Amino acid sequence: xxxxxxxxxxxxxxxxxxxxxxxxxxxxxxxxxxxxxxxxxxxxxxxxxxxxxxxxxxxxxxxxxxxxxxxxxxxxxxxxxxxxxxxxxxxxxxxxxxxxxxxxxxxxxxxxxxxxxxxxxxxxxxxxxxxxxxxxxxxx
Numbered sequence: 001x002x003x004x005x006x007x008x009x010x011x012x013x014x015x016x017x018x019x020x021x022x023x024x025x026x027x028x029x030x031x032x033x034x035x036x037x038x039x040x041x042x043x044x045x046x047x048x049x050x051x052x053x054x055x056x057x058x059x060x061x062x063x064x065x066x067x068x069x070x071x072x073x074x075x076x077x078x079x080x081x082x083x084x085x086x087x088x089x090x091x092x093x094x095x096x097x098x099x100x101x102x103x104x105x106x107x108x109x110x111x112x113x114x115x116x117x118x119x120x121x122x123x124x125x126x127x128x129x130x131x132x133x134x135x136x137x138x139x140x
Contacts, residue, residue, distance in 0.1 A: 003114070004071035006081035009063050014052035014084055018133070021085065022049040024140070045140030049118065052084060053133040061123060061130045068121060075117035078139055083111035114139040 006012075028042035056064060072079050082088070090098040090106045099107040118135040125131075 004067065004077070004079040006079060007063055007067065010060055010067075011054040011056065012082050013088070014054045014134075018051065018053050019084070020051045024048045047116075047137035047139055050084065050115070050136045050138055051134070052136065053131055055126055056130050056132050058130070061132070064121060064123075064132055068117070072117065075120060078114050078116040080112050081115055083113050086111040 024046040026041055026043040026046035027039050030038045030040075032038055067079065068075055071077070086109050089109045091109060092098055101107060113136075115136045115138050118137045122133040123130050124133070
């Protein structure tokens with residue numbers, strides 16, 4: 001069975017408003033009888049929590065529902081989606097100038113995430129569209 005891929009029919013980038021990434025945390029914290037607790041590494045690779053939202057049309061809402069219900073088996077299977085903080089960003093020289101191909105086209109970063117839904121997407125009416133808020137875990 002192939003890993004599902006975020007559809008080109010859906011927005012490729014979430015809204016900046018409300019977007020957040022949290023550092024991966026593979027630590028184990030233990031309480032002690034006195035003083036501060038102990039912290040040690042529990043796992044060498046942990047998921048990265050991401051909160052994102054996007055505005056979708058009614059047909060995109062249906063496409064997102066299909067991703068949740070069928071392709072990710074109710075959110076229990078991972079899928080591939082564009083890296084929200086790197087994909088599509090121009091590659092810069094040391095001086096901060098974007099690199100271009102010989103034809104003058106900017107060279108862009110292509111980056112993908114393997115993600116799993118941390119919770120079901122929350123859909124809220126947004127005028128004649130929908131706001132889709134998602135909590136995702138980017139897999140290591």
